[in-house]
Structures are given as C-alpha cells and as structure tokens.
Amino acid sequence: MATTPRSRVVTTVLATALTLVATLMGSAWSQAAYAGTDLVFTQPVEDYADYQPQTTCNRKLRPGVRLLADHLVLRGGGRGGIFRACKGSSVSEHKESRAFDWMLDATKKKDRQLARAFLDEIFAPDADGNPHALARRMGIMYIIWNDRQWSSYRNFKPKDYLPSSCTSRKKCSKTARHRDHVHISLTRKAAKGQLSWYVAQHSD
Ligand SMILES: [Zn+2]
DSSP: OTHHHHHHHHHHHHHHHHHHHHHHHHHHHHHHHHHTTTOOOOSOOOOOOOOOOOOSOOOOOOHHHHHHHHHHHHHSSEEOOSOOOOOSSOOOGGGGTOEEEEEOOTTSHHHHHHHHHHHHHHHSOOTTOOTTHHHHHTTEEEEEETTEEEEGGGTTOOEEOOOTTOSSSTTSOTTTTTSSOEEEEEOHHHHTTOSHHHHHHHTO
16 A cells, blocks of 8 residues: 555656656757758758748648747747738738747846847858858748848848838837837748758747
C-alpha cells in the first residue's frame, strides 16, 4: 500500500522532468529554425517576390502564414491579427489572410532588438552568398516597422515609411507608423506554405 503514493510521486516528478526537457528541446529547436542554419533546404533559394496586392477577400487561414506567425511569437512579442474584415477600399494583404502583425513596441529596447535580430537573420546572405536568403525563402513581400519599409521588389532596401493617411509623423498614430507592431506581407504561395522555408520546417 505504501508504494502507491510513492510511485505516484515518482511518476509526477518524472512527468515534470520530461515536460521540462521537452520545453527546453522545443525552444532549442525553435532557435535553430529561426537562424535557418539547421534547416535542410532541398530547393534553391527563390527569386525576390513580386508585388501581389490584395484583390479578393479570404478569411481562410493557410499553413504558411500560420507557421511564420507561430515562429515569430515564440521569439517574443505578441500575436496580432492575420485576417481583417474586407470593408473599406484600402488594399491590405490582411484581407486575403496573408499578412501577420507581430506585436512589438518600438519604445522598448528589448522589442527593437527582437525586430532587429529577425531582420538581420532574414536579410543575411546564405553560405552560397545569396543575399536576403531567408526573406526570399519565406516569400516575404514587404515588412513595415517603426517608420520603415523593406520590400522584396526593391531588393529589401530600407525606405522611410509614412502612410498616405498621415501628413507628418507627428500627426500619425503609433499604429499607422507601425511602432506598435511589425507588419509582414507574404506572397500567395508563401501563405500556403509552398516555398522552401516552409517545406524545410515541415520536414524537420
Ligand atoms: Zn498588418
């Protein structure tokens, strides 16, 4: 009779230890995946994505955009939206469920570092010297963060960003300036998870 409670304790301790190991392994795997160094790419790096503006309305969540959103949130920051209601005339890839808002605060150093580390990783050349390798493999069309925009169709050269609804930065909200989130738009193929970065994640 005395062994039952003790074995229960042992089982509980073991379960806790296993959960901890799994958590640590999970975080190690995620870190490796971010850098892209441990990913095995079976396809060559994709060309720079062309501009594919939103033309329809689609609420369906596809695997690529969800995978990228999950990876970003694992690094830190918060989960913003993917789909946005289609009313209004503004063009937004959110209306086609192929954009993600990664919630970071540009007034906080830690958040600026998170954004910087991500941009540095995806814009770095790969071992073969392909520039912006991971950004191309992820099918990123453009990123807007903290008054700046990086677009695949401009070879990701940073450009000052001010939305057309704002006459100056001073009169512009932190959301419109993208100082409270990083906006990431993906191509249609990327949103579906059909590019090399997404395929490599699945084959892990
Ligand atoms: Zn957005």
